[in-house]
Amino acid sequence: MLNGKDCFLYKKEVDWSLLHEGFSIPVEFQKSVQDHVVRIVRGQSKRIRFAIKTQLFDARVINQAFDEKKYAGHPDVFQVRYVPTSLLALKLREIFEKSYAVLKTLRHEAKKAECRKQVRVPEGAREYLVLYAGADEHEIVCDSITSDDIAIVRLFVDSKDIREEEFERAGEYDFKDLRARIETREQVVRIRRLDRSIGESLKRLYKYRCQICAENFGKERGVDTAESHHIEDFVKSLNNDSENLLVVCPNHHTVIHKAQPVFDGRRLTFAYPNGFEERLQLNIHLKRLR
Numbered sequence: 001m002l003n004g005k006d007c008f009l010y011k012k013e014v015d016w017s018l019l020h021e022g023f024s025i026p027v028e029f030q031k032s033v034q035d036h037v038v039r040i041v042r043g044q045s046k047r048i049r050f051a052i053k054t055q056l057f058d059a060r061v062i063n064q065a066f067d068e069k070k071y072a073g074h075p076d077v078f079q080v081r082y083v084p085t086s087l088l089a090l091k092l093r094e095i096f097e098k099s100y101a102v103l104k105t106l107r108h109e110a111k112k113a114e115c116r117k118q119v120r121v122p123e124g125a126r127e128y129l130v131l132y133a134g135a136d137e138h139e140i141v142c143d144s145i146t147s148d149d150i151a152i153v154r155l156f157v158d159s160k161d162i163r164e165e166e167f168e169r170a171g172e173y174d175f176k177d178l179r180a181r182i183e184t185r186e187q188v189v190r191i192r193r194l195d196r197s198i199g200e201s202l203k204r205l206y207k208y209r210c211q212i213c214a215e216n217f218g219k220e221r222g223v224d225t226a227e228s229h230h231i232e233d234f235v236k237s238l239n240n241d242s243e244n245l246l247v248v249c250p251n252h253h254t255v256i257h258k259a260q261p262v263f264d265g266r267r268l269t270f271a272y273p274n275g276f277e278e279r280l281q282l283n284i285h286l287k288r289l290r
């Protein structure tokens with residue numbers, strides 16, 4: 001079993017609900033939570049601890065009960081819950097004070113306009129809570145990616161003119177010839193590791209098969225060759241949410257970067273400049289755009 005920061009669980013965008021009462025864990029991340037944090041059957045609720053730096057906070061994980069006859073085949077609905085006045089909620093509002101301020105303003109404006117739509121921090125200013133399995137059972141270790149962290153990585157990536165393929169394939173950056181400040185190095189390595197962890201968790205989800213051709217070339221040969229690809233270039237978007245990632249075989253990965261086909265998120269297809277089109281054969285984690 002992987003422990004501590006090695007076992008990535010979930011990256012969650014900071015929103016109003018996260019700062020006050022909790023969040024849902026999407027189906028593709030539930031298995032990791034079950035395997036590494038807490039076993040929980042439908043209808044059950046268990047106490048867990050959140051570790052933030054050296055402090056521990058109480059919360060609950062719930063595997064929501066629902067009408068299984070009415071919603072046959074529906075996956076588990078997994079939620080992390082706490083109350084708005086809890087120490088955990090207070091701590092989260094302190095760490096993500098920028099998101100909190102923006103969301104408060106947006107909600108105030110939405111209320112005045114009598115708009116019931118959920119408010120969301122605008123792109124470029126979004127912050128994230130990253131969850132890893134803790135060393136102890138029932139413990140989740142939290143890391144935060146604030147807008148300040150992202151700004152540092154943005155500066156670095158822009159100043160180095162890093163190519164997307166280089167970013168995706170490099171093990172770690174070689175900082176030897178880069179006169180980057182220590183703070184910058186740390187942030188870049190941290191974001192880069194997180195990117196790899198999210199990619200690895202998706203590869204496990206697809207059992208190392210390519211989402212485009214459904215093949216696992218390495219399987220018979222006893223190795224894993226699956227790679228993760230960013231739908232929107234990471235060096236442009238700095239977006240390593242799972243919705244921006246695909247699991248592909250090395251062949252498809254090379255072709256995508258060479259031919260630069262356009263990905264259609266509604267039809268889940270790649271359209272190549274020469275007119276060729278191919279659709280994803282496997283998809284568990286991408287929500288089809290409307």
Ligand SMILES: [Zn+2]
Pocket residue numbers: 210211212213214215248249251252
């Ligand atoms: Zn493939």
Ligand SMILES: [Zn+2]
Pocket residue numbers: 165168228229230253257
């Ligand atoms: Zn790629």
